[in-house]
Amino acid sequence: MTPDEILPDTLLERIRGRAAGYDRDNAFFHEDLAELTAAGYLKVFVPVSDGGLGLGLADAAQLQRRLATAAPATALAINMHLVWTGVAHVLAARGDSSLDFILDEAAAGEIFxxxxxxxxxxxxxxxxxxxxxxxxxxxxxxxxxxxxxxxxxxxxxxxxxxxxxxxxxxxxxxxxxxxxxxxxxxxxxxxxxxxxxxxxxxxxxxxxxxxxxxxxxxxxxxVGPNADPLIFAIFACFETLLAAVYTGLGERAFSLGVEAVKRRTSFKNDGRAYDQDPDIRWKIAEAAMAMDALYPQLSRVAHDVDNLADHGTQWFPRLVGLKVRATETARTVVDLAIRVSGGSSYFRGSELERLYRDVLAGMFHPSDDESAHNTVANAWLGPLEQL
CATH class of the missing domain: 2.40.110.10 (Butyryl-CoA Dehydrogenase, subunit A, domain 2)
Incomplete structure (x- = not known):
């Protein structure tokens, strides 16, 4: 099944239609969860033989990216269930059956x-x-x-x-x-x-x-860093699926920005649409190029996890680098989308206003910016020398 079949447009529109209300009321997404459960979405990693979708991390990441275009907060919370079921899947693919019970219980409807x-x-x-x-x-x-x-x-x-x-x-x-x-x-x-x-x-x-x-x-x-497969599996699923959510958030913000500049007109330029303004076009192009760099990175990292690629000591730099790239790119794109959309996006209830607040959460998820840069620097330069 393709992402469009698992998450059809009709379902996404219902989820998108509820997102603003959940945000306004500070309410949990009970209706979204019920519909996603009924669609088998929480069984993405569960084998087909046990009633699941039998997918890998690459497909799960694309699904989460798609879900986040409708409701980032819903997607972010669903991530936590998918991280644990994904960890069990990643371990099983590497011959470790210690968390198979997670997939068995997810097949029975448990939520992790x-x-x-x-x-x-x-x-x-x-x-x-x-x-x-x-x-x-x-x-x-x-x-x-x-x-x-x-x-x-x-x-x-x-x-x-x-x-x-x-x-x-x-x-x-x-x-x-x-x-x-x-x-x-x-x-x-x-x-x-x-x-x-x-x-x-x-x-x-x-x-x-x-x-x-x-x-x-x-x-x-x-205590301390170690090479247990569990640690790799948690980092691989957590960072990749997190990156997928923020990729979807950035994707949605970009679409809203494009729609806005096509719709808005300039009073001083005889009613011409803002999509004819060179400065506005530059900002849209900047956002598009930022997103275009993110999509293949997300896809490559997820596929490498699925294909048991051996990146050795470079695995963790790749994972934390993807997380930072996705969350920072999404912040940049949301900012650009707001800049081209005009003052209406500043009002409470605007979708871009909500995305602007949602995207800020990306800086608090592990690995944070400082930790990620330290991980990458150690991989390439070795640890800091002790004085």
């Missing part, structure tokens, strides 16, 4: 969310401020605070991690597992009142002794 982000943790996946206390039966009790937990009103499975500081001779161990909606010992705060991406409802989740049974603990890793 990503509960790893922590305020002040710039080590991201390589350390944690959450305590993971081992219990005699092999379970772990998690205590900590997770931020930006998208899909908060709807998830049924939440992936979390924390640190067992006493493990490995006191060097610490990072413990990964899943809780369910029914697990006691957590609270979802009603604190998502943000500038943009409002429909994602990425509330804070407070873990207060939430127990993950031994059977739901799926990784124990040393």
């Amino acid at each position: 969310a990503f509960g790893n982000s922590e305020a002040g943790n710039d080590s991201v996946l390589f350390d944690s401020r959450t305590e993971a206390a081992p219990q005699p039966d092999g379970s772990y009790r998690f205590t900590g605070r997770k931020i930006f937990t998208s899909l908060s009103p709807a998830w049924t499975r939440l992936g979390i991690f924390g640190k067992d500081a006493a493990a490995r001779g006191g060097e610490g161990e990072l413990v990964h597992g899943f809780i369910t909606r029914q697990t006691p010992g957590y609270e979802i705060l009603a604190d998502w009142d943000t500038l943009g991406m409002r429909a994602s409802q990425s509330n804070t989740t407070v873990l207060d002794g939430a127990v993950v049974p031994a059977g739901r603990i799926f990784r124990k890793l040393p």
